[in-house]
Structure formats: structure tokens, C-alpha cells
Amino acid sequence: MHFIIKMPPIKPIMELGPEPSPKTITGPVTHNVxxxxxxxxxxxxLLEELFPGQKDFKITQLDDQWRxxxxxxVEDEEIDKIREDY
Numbered sequence: 001m002h003f004i005i006k007m008p009p010i011k012p013i014m015e016l017g018p019e020p021s022p023k024t025i026t027g028p029v030t031h032n033v034x035x036x037x038x039x040x041x042x043x044x045x046l047l048e049e050l051f052p053g054q055k056d057f058k059i060t061q062l063d064d065q066w067r068x069x070x071x072x073x074v075e076d077e078e079i080d081k082i083r084e085d086y
Contacts, residue, residue, distance in 0.1 A: 028069045035066045037083040046082050050074065
């Protein structure tokens with residue numbers, strides 16, 4: 001003997017909206033960026049411009065990378081604007 005059980009349709013617990021843009025994701029977010037043609041002072045100035053009122057981004061250098069923490073993801077395009085051309 002076989003039984004067929006009818007179940008109501010499953011409703012999602014919550015509906016996911018579109019993926020947020022990186023600029024709306026709040027951090028802190030730790031970054032590792034190649035230090036080539038990028039000076040620490042310029043990076044500090046950029047971060048202070050992007051995040052007014054904040055000064056401590058924990059900028060350190062290890063090998064050929066700058067490491068820092070910011071309230072959101074800093075886009076490559078934003079960093080590339082301050083790279084020096086050689």
C-alpha cells in the first residue's frame with residue numbers, strides 16, 4: 001500500500017535582495033594591496049579623504065604589500081588614482 005502526502009509549498013524564510021555594492025558594505029575590512037608605486041603618506045591621505053574623522057587605519061607594510069583596515073572595501077580604482085607613475 002502506498003500513501004501520497006500532499007505538502008504545502010515551501011516558502012523562503014526571507015527573500016534575498018540584490019547583492020549590495022561594495023561601498024555599502026560596512027566593515028571593518030582588512031585590505032592587502034601591492035605597494036608598488038604607492039606611498040604610505042598618499043595612502044593615508046586617501047583613506048582620510050574617503051573616511052572623514054578617522055585617522056587610524058593600522059597601515060603596515062609586509063614585503064611588497066600595504067595592509068590596512070577601513071570601514072568598507074576600498075576599490076582598486078580608488079587606490080590606483082594615487083599610484084605614482086614611473
